[in-house]
Amino acid sequence: MEVNSLSVIVAGSGGAGAISTGSLLLEAAGLSGWYAYMTRSVGAQIRGGEAAAQLRVSCGPAASHEDHFHILLALDWKNVGRFAAEMPLTQDSLIIGDPEQGDVPPEIAASGAQQALLPMKQMCQAIAGGRPNMVAMGALAGLLSLPRQVVDAVLEKQFGHKGEKVLAASRAAVNAGLDAVCSLPEMPRLARPRRSAETRWILTGNQATGLGALRGGVRFVAGYPITPATEVLEWMAPALDKVGGTLVQAEDELAAINQIIGASYGGTPSLTATAGPGLSLMTESIGLAVASETPIVVVDVMRGGPSTGIPAKSEQADLNIALYGLHGDAPHLVLAPNSVPDCLFATQWAVHLAESLQTVALVLSDQALGQARSVVDKPADSIFPTRRLTAAASAVDKYQRYALTDTGISPMAIPGTPGCQYTADGLEHNEASLPSSLAADHQQQLDKRERKLALHDYGVSWADVEGEGDIAIITWGSCTGAAREAARRWRDEGRSLRLISLRLLAPVQPEKLASALSGVWRALVVEQTHSGQFQRYLRAHYTLPAQLECLNRPGPLPIRSNEILARLAKWK
Amino acid sequence: MLSSLTNALAYLQLPPEQVALVSGIGCSSRIPAYTNVYGFHGVHGRALPVATGLKLARPDLTVLVAGGDGDGFSIGGNHFLHACRRNVDLTYIIMDNQVYGMTKGQASPTTAPDWKGSELTPEGTGVNSFQPLVIALAAGANFIARCFSGEPANLAEILVQAIQHPGFSVVQVLSPCVTFRPEQRQWKNLVRMAPEGLGTDIQAATQRLMDDDGLTIGQVLYKGNRPPYRSRKGCEKKMSELEMEFAL
Numbered sequence: 055m056e057v058n059s060l061s062v063i064v065a066g067s068g069g070a071g072a073i074s075t076g077s078l079l080l081e082a083a084g085l086s087g088w089y090a091y092m093t094r095s096v097g098a099q100i101r102g103g104e105a106a107a108q109l110r111v112s113c114g115p116a117a118s119h120e121d122h123f124h125i126l127l128a129l130d131w132k133n134v135g136r137f138a139a140e141m142p143l144t145q146d147s148l149i150i151g152d153p154e155q156g157d158v159p160p161e162i163a164a165s166g167a168q169q170a171l172l173p174m175k176q177m178c179q180a181i182a183g184g185r186p187n188m189v190a191m192g193a194l195a196g197l198l199s200l201p202r203q204v205v206d207a208v209l210e211k212q213f214g215h216k217g218e219k220v221l222a223a224s225r226a227a228v229n230a231g232l233d234a235v236c237s238l239p240e241m242p243r244l245a246r247p248r249r250s251a252e253t254r255w256i257l258t259g260n261q262a263t264g265l266g267a268l269r270g271g272v273r274f275v276a277g278y279p280i281t282p283a284t285e286v287l288e289w290m291a292p293a294l295d296k297v298g299g300t301l302v303q304a305e306d307e308l309a310a311i312n313q314i315i316g317a318s319y320g321g322t323p324s325l326t327a328t329a330g331p332g333l334s335l336m337t338e339s340i341g342l343a344v345a346s347e348t349p350i351v352v353v354d355v356m357r358g359g360p361s362t363g364i365p366a367k368s369e370q371a372d373l374n375i376a377l378y379g380l381h382g383d384a385p386h387l388v389l390a391p392n393s394v395p396d397c398l399f400a401t402q403w404a405v406h407l408a409e410s411l412q413t414v415a416l417v418l419s420d421q422a423l424g425q426a427r428s429v430v431d432k433p434a435d436s437i438f439p440t441r442r443l444t445a446a447a448s449a450v451d452k453y454q455r456y457a458l459t460d461t462g463i464s465p466m467a468i469p470g471t472p473g474c475q476y477t478a479d480g481l482e483h484n485e486a487s488l489p490s491s492l493a494a495d496h497q498q499q500l501d502k503r504e505r506k507l508a509l510h511d512y513g514v515s516w517a518d519v520e521g522e523g524d525i526a527i528i529t530w531g532s533c534t535g536a537a538r539e540a541a542r543r544w545r546d547e548g549r550s551l552r553l554i555s556l557r558l559l560a561p562v563q564p565e566k567l568a569s570a571l572s573g574v575w576r577a578l579v580v581e582q583t584h585s586g587q588f589q590r591y592l593r594a595h596y597t598l599p600a601q602l603e604c605l606n607r608p609g610p611l612p613i614r615s616n617e618i619l620a621r622l623a624k625w626k
Numbered sequence: 627m628l629s630s631l632t633n634a635l636a637y638l639q640l641p642p643e644q645v646a647l648v649s650g651i652g653c654s655s656r657i658p659a660y661t662n663v664y665g666f667h668g669v670h671g672r673a674l675p676v677a678t679g680l681k682l683a684r685p686d687l688t689v690l691v692a693g694g695d696g697d698g699f700s701i702g703g704n705h706f707l708h709a710c711r712r713n714v715d716l717t718y719i720i721m722d723n724q725v726y727g728m729t730k731g732q733a734s735p736t737t738a739p740d741w742k743g744s745e746l747t748p749e750g751t752g753v754n755s756f757q758p759l760v761i762a763l764a765a766g767a768n769f770i771a772r773c774f775s776g777e778p779a780n781l782a783e784i785l786v787q788a789i790q791h792p793g794f795s796v797v798q799v800l801s802p803c804v805t806f807r808p809e810q811r812q813w814k815n816l817v818r819m820a821p822e823g824l825g826t827d828i829q830a831a832t833q834r835l836m837d838d839d840g841l842t843i844g845q846v847l848y849k850g851n852r853p854p855y856r857s858r859k860g861c862e863k864k865m866s867e868l869e870m871e872f873a874l
Contacts, residue, residue, distance in 0.1 A: 295861075309672075312672040321683070429874065472643045474643070
């Protein structure tokens, strides 16, 4: 049997090499011409916890997992049973374990999948420096039909610099795994990819976010490490160095957000990246940036909440705090990327909007997007021409920082500009930036800050709208991958469906959504929250089809396309 | 305080547009609005991070930070420690009146433990007072001075030195709050000039600061020469070069 997509899990205890094996397979699949998508699931511990690389190799672009996995290979079974819910298997799946590591845990065996043994540890005994995860790499490469020379090239790239001994050991272990494939049950064969002329990239959502920020012009970053946002900062640190920017590891999130406000006040587009608890700490100062009209970009890579929640796993439940977390009436932008490559576009757009509108753009990524490593077509170059409206040198006493303009955008004097000295303020102020508690000044400045966001034309990027028909899926963020796949499968059966994935969550775009929903009588909202935050937000601000249902579930289990299809099927 | 600051800036002949004065919240934090330099009046306790970001992004500017004892040592205490450690070229002026004036007279970190003047702590705080200069020294600050707002010429002189010092400089300015601590009017009789000037010996400075009653003023009490933290001047590579790492 030939399939267009094969899904594999490599699991084991933290440190056993599951994630790195998955990454090597991903790269080999990409080099062989397939697309690939890999998420990772890890426990809270750094070592000794559980870790799994969930990999999908496919002929076309993939941004979500299939309904189930074809192969589960466990380097060992320690704690892997905890993952059972995250790794759906069927009777057609194959579980591969090492006989030395004991029996398949009952939660996993319950799937009824067929089982096979691969003595990875024993096979390594004859190979000096050989590691079981490299045997696994070989076996999986064989089952995925990855060409040997590509696997070899990936090994060379990964281990070549560690010396001939290490490389030879890896090669020998991988070859042992490849040779052992004939002893394993036959699996569906992955169809050959169609060679495309497009350049392919391999990157994570967090890297794409960092790159989007740099493309947007960000040259100052401050941050405090937090899972799963740290990789945005880690990628940006050396990258900023190369393009002439600065990254500071701040003492805490409060420092990070205020450092970027200071840098941006000085004229440098600035960004911080954090996750839920960090966002909570930053909210007061995000309001300061709104009030003082200092452009900044805040990336929140969401994880399970509330409180410290489930740090290493995904959820979309920071939506409420992103939209409503600031005190006072503080209009700001909230954007959400909906795929790994879209992390690049959405962040670049966020920088452009923050700078153009002199406000805060909050980017809601999540763990599933941020830590997903993916083989994608090279993202297109996007060009956003407008930049911050700055003030030129002017006569003393004439410059008004917060002048009331039709657009709501006032020219911003950057320190160093003679004759325009002013004090930026989080206190309510008048046009000249003098603190004011007058009702009229408050009203005018609130109007101005609201107006500049409301009047801006956000163009077609506010959402991805695809397909036609009188029923629709409305979704956002990482759920879009599964929703898109559901829509494709639905259409493959000759039925029509509209998919609307909102990229601009705030300010609201009622007319645009109304137009996108024109003729739709029934819609399904898909989101990864416990309380249906997105659905509630839509209901509060938009006119929606009378028949509206919500498919919502908290993290960490991703919503899958078959669940969405099952809900749609009930509508017939 | 304001006149000392403007005199210091005038003495240094800094063009007003090349100076930025950053503050947090409190009576003393209103000072940027009374000057003709660029100012940033932020939220409570976060003046130092704003100034840090500004200076690192714009090393060409002279960046000053102003605030009070509550803003700097209570809500902003962590930033104070790390600003001393990090040693960015900033001048931090802390107007210390040992009281929260803006919220009508509560105890601050530098208030004596037996002060019973606040309705919040009618029996006194019972908590040892924060020793800003000792802590600054321990945290790594390289320029430490204490002045009195009632000695404006001396204050201006110290501010000049603090601004000229490369790296983080801390100037504690005893600034009486005659509204909520009228007894501080006596400070003009109690303060005394420190017997000796510049010290570069950290052990001697520590000893001197530990033994001090908090009323010696007028001198740079410690001056070290640790190099300031600067943003690295990176090379200007093209984005396309950077993006090569993602290509398969």
